[in-house]
Amino acid sequence: MISVITPTYNRANLLEALFRSLAKQTIKNFEWILVDDGSTDCTTDIISRFENNDLFDFAYLKKPNGGKHTAINLGVRHAKGDLVLILDSDDTLPRNAIETISRHYDLCKNREDCGGVCGVMAHHDGARIGTGLGRDTLYVSTLDLRYEYGVKGDLLEVFKTSVLREFPFPEITGEKFCPEALVWNRIATKYKLYCFNEVVYYRDYLEGGLTDRIVKIRMDSPRASMMTYQELTEYDIPFKDKLKAAVNYWRFRFCAKGDNTPSIDYKWYFAIPFGYLMHLKDIRTTKS
Numbered sequence: 089m090i091s092v093i094t095p096t097y098n099r100a101n102l103l104e105a106l107f108r109s110l111a112k113q114t115i116k117n118f119e120w121i122l123v124d125d126g127s128t129d130c131t132t133d134i135i136s137r138f139e140n141n142d143l144f145d146f147a148y149l150k151k152p153n154g155g156k157h158t159a160i161n162l163g164v165r166h167a168k169g170d171l172v173l174i175l176d177s178d179d180t181l182p183r184n185a186i187e188t189i190s191r192h193y194d195l196c197k198n199r200e201d202c203g204g205v206c207g208v209m210a211h212h213d214g215a216r217i218g219t220g221l222g223r224d225t226l227y228v229s230t231l232d233l234r235y236e237y238g239v240k241g242d243l244l245e246v247f248k249t250s251v252l253r254e255f256p257f258p259e260i261t262g263e264k265f266c267p268e269a270l271v272w273n274r275i276a277t278k279y280k281l282y283c284f285n286e287v288v289y290y291r292d293y294l295e296g297g298l299t300d301r302i303v304k305i306r307m308d309s310p311r312a313s314m315m316t317y318q319e320l321t322e323y324d325i326p327f328k329d330k331l332k333a334a335v336n337y338w339r340f341r342f343c344a345k346g347d348n349t350p351s352i353d354y355k356w357y358f359a360i361p362f363g364y365l366m367h368l369k370d371i372r373t374t375k376s
Contacts, residue, residue: 090118090186091169091249095159097124099177100131103138109180109290111143115187118173119145123163126153155264155309157257164252170197171204173246178292180212185288189246196227196282203279204247206233207288217241217291226283229276233283235325244289245272251279263309270316273323304374310343315350322353331359338363339370 094106103122110120122138124131127150138146151162164172171193175181182188189205196202209217218241226237233239255274257266306313313336320333334356341349342364 089169090171090173090189090246091121091163091167092118092173092175093121093123093160093163093167094175094177095123095125095156095163096127096131096177097153097156097159098127098129098131100127100129100134102177103131103134106175106177106180107138107141109183111141112183113144113181113186114184115190116144117190118186119147119168121147121149121163121166123159124148124150125156125159126151153264154259155266157266157268157312158259158264160252161256161259164249164256167249169249171246172249172252173244175289176291180290182287182290188284188286188288192282192284193246199280201278201280202248202282203251203275204245204281206230206246206281206283207244207286208284209242209244209289209291210287211292212290216287218243221283221285224285227280228283229280230272231276231323231325233281235329242291243283245281247275247281248279251275258312258315260309260311263312265305265309266312267306267316270312270319273316273319277323303370306340307343307370307374310340311349313340314344314352318350318352321356334359335362335366339366342367 092110096103120138122135132150135148139148147166149162149166151159160174171189173189189207192205196205208220211217219239221239222237226233228237230245255271257271260266317333317337317340321330321337334352337352337356338360
């Protein structure tokens with residue numbers, strides 16, 4: 089079974105379309121876990137529409153507002169499936185998504201180093217997001233996928249539930265955002281994904297969403313962002329990508345207050361001026 093986890097915050101108007109996309113799935117071997125991250129709209133009022141469905145299992149969890157990553161952690165702890173598919177509240181699935189994911193997972197699930205599967209995303213108009221794999225399948229870590237094979241754009245990583253429990257999102261006091269890349273990269277040090285070049289997720293980037301506000305969000309949660317970039321400098325990736333990560337580390341270091349911050353190797357101190365220039369640019373951009 090697959091556990092579909094939807095972290096949501098004040099998106100009640102979008103949940104009906106999400107439910108319909110799940111109801112249309114060609115196979116129903118999944119549960120839907122809706123994690124309400126402290127919504128103040130009418131999310132609670134419409135839950136009964138989903139609870140009484142006889143198509144798939146549904147669970148509703150409500151928690152104080154803490155950010156998407158904390159909602160995912162809670163959902164993973166309650167998941168009953170072998171895999172976890174994170175489905176954002178403003179996105180939907182093609183009708184054959186669960187069937188396609190299950191079919192590919194059957195090909196790799198018994199490999200000791202298999203962490204799950206990975207498919208391609210598209211906009212709701214059918215236009216693919218990113219470069220795609222460039223081939224039908226790959227069995228690689230997400231780090232190799234990005235830095236060796238050069239795959240760009242958002243992908244749908246569907247991890248084993250046990251793997252996400254092994255690598256939970258760090259929850260930092262006072263921060264409400266943690267880049268998914270931080271955890272995906274950590275997983276990549278131990279596990280690979282069976283990647284296939286088929287669309288299994290529909291995503292549009294809505295105004296006011298995480299992607300639209302990402303710079304300001306990262307500035308408000310600098311330690312998680314710094315941790316992501318600091319760890320990137322230590323992975324076996326091309327030097328130019330390590331340099332870019334070092335610049336971004338310092339870019340958000342200037343947003344962090346106090347001394348409780350992730351430290352970076354002194355050899356990257358030369359990137360401080362470039363990070364500061366990026367920081368000044370971010371301030372101008374967010375103010376405008």
